[in-house]
Amino acid sequence: MTDVLILGGTGWLSGRIARRWLDEGARVTCLARGERPAPDGAVLVRGDRDDTGAYELLDRDWDEVVDVSSRASHVRDAVDALGDRSAHWTYISSMSVYADADVHGADESARLEEPAQDGDDYEYAAQKVAAEGFVHALGDLAHIVRPGLIVGPGDPSDRFGYWAAAFDRAGFEPVLVPSGEGRFAQVIDVDDLAAFAANTALTGIRNAIGDPYPLDDVLASFRTAAAHTGETVVAGDEWLQAHDVQPWMGERSLPLWLPLEWSGFMTRSNAAYREAGGTRTPIETLIDRVLADERARGVDRPRRAGLTRSDERELLAELAS
Template identity: 75%
Template sequence: MTNVLILGGTGWLSGRVARRWVDAGAQVTCFARGERPAPDGATLIRGDRDDPGAYDELDRNWDEVVDISSRADHVRAAVGALGHRAGHWTYVSSVSVYADADVDGADETARLEEPAAGDDEYDYAAQKVAAEAAVRALGDRVHIIRPGLIVGPGDPSDRFGYWAAAFARAGSEPVLVPDATGRSVQVIDVDDLAGFAANADLVGIRNAIGDPHPFDEVLGLFRAAAGHTGRTVVAADDWLESHDVQPWMGERSLPLWLPRELSGFMARSNAAYASAGGTRTPLEAIVGRVLDDERARGLDRPRRAGLAREDEEALLAELLS
């Protein structure tokens, strides 16, 4: 039986990876603080990765170790404590590691950001680069996965799902959208990614992303799925910026909208992922699942990304006056 250790295993993505390994018949151990349960069939060992002796209970041989941490110090410590006991190591990184986002179609050989010199966990890209370096020290038994924007039901970032909620809650009223001209959207379904990460036969480095789609096409899919019958009102970039609407994420933002000089972030090569058997759920199917999830969670709930409907209505009123 394959012995698998998931560093985490109780979160949105890592829990799905653990579930895939359980379903494959592996003996799965999840190492986490224990604030959430591990998937049925997996064993949960509670521990805190800030503890110097965190890995003492994991002192055994593992066929596979999976880590998704965004803290380089956690990854270095895990590699130091467990690397000699791991037959294969999967690390889920991010396409955020790339230094240049102004080139469409860039692949895994593109230039990386400088690695983090300290432990500032908010320096996400630099932390991921430093973590990758720690994992690569294990040699040719490593698979580094660089996903793009991860989407699907239960997404804690609220970014992709914002547009499902925005069109569904508006009904026959207008929806504020950014200028989608020349922009693309490229995402990876969380279940496609989990399946790809639950594979101890792969080594090397791969971007894990779907195909890029025109931004206006993606908005159209959300609008059609939600049955929205109102207008879409386009706001120019400079107008949105002058009204304190943020791109990409966070409060008072329009998710998926990126500055034009970052167009390559949503248009990277996925050839290596596809050739390694990575699945790409059709975007229309992802949109349908996300819409169902947003309706179940509440269209008007507080969100980590997007505009509250009252803020959107105020902006629309000014734009249309």
């Protein structure tokens, strides 16, 4: 039986990876603070990774270690404590590590951001780059996975799901959308990613991402799935910025909309992922699943990303005046 240690295992992505390994018949242990339950069938070891002593409870041999942390110090301490007790190590990094977001089709050899140093203010990309360096030092037993935007049912970021909710809640009323000219959407299904991460035969570094689609086509697919019959009203970049609408994420934002100079972020190469057997759920299937999830969770619920319907109506009224 494969012995798997998930450093985490109770969050959205790490829980999916733990579940995947359990379905494969592995014995799974999750190290987490215990604020959320581990998947059924996994063993939860409570520990705080700010305390290096947490790893003393795990001092044994492991066939696989999976880490998703975005704290370089956590990754460094885990590698120091468990690296020589592990036959394979999977680190879930991010495509945010790349320094240049204006290059289309860039692969894993593209230039990275500078790694974080001890004492630096927290910056996600720099932390991931530094963490990759600690994992890379493990040599041939390490697999570094760089996903792009991870989406699917239960997504806590609310970015991709915003558009399912926006078209569904509007019904026959208009929906505000950004200009799609020169823009793309490129995502990875959380379950495709979990399956790819649960593979001890893979080593090296790979972008884990689906195919890029024109943003207009993706928004049209959301509209079709939600049976929206109202208008789509396009707002230009300058107008949105002048009205305090943020790109990409966060409150009062239009998710998936990025400045044109960042358009390369949504057109990365997935050739290495495909060659290694990475699966790509069709975008229409993914949209249908996300729409069903948004309806179940409530399309008008408070969200971490997007516009409230009230704010959207106010913006539409201003745009029409």
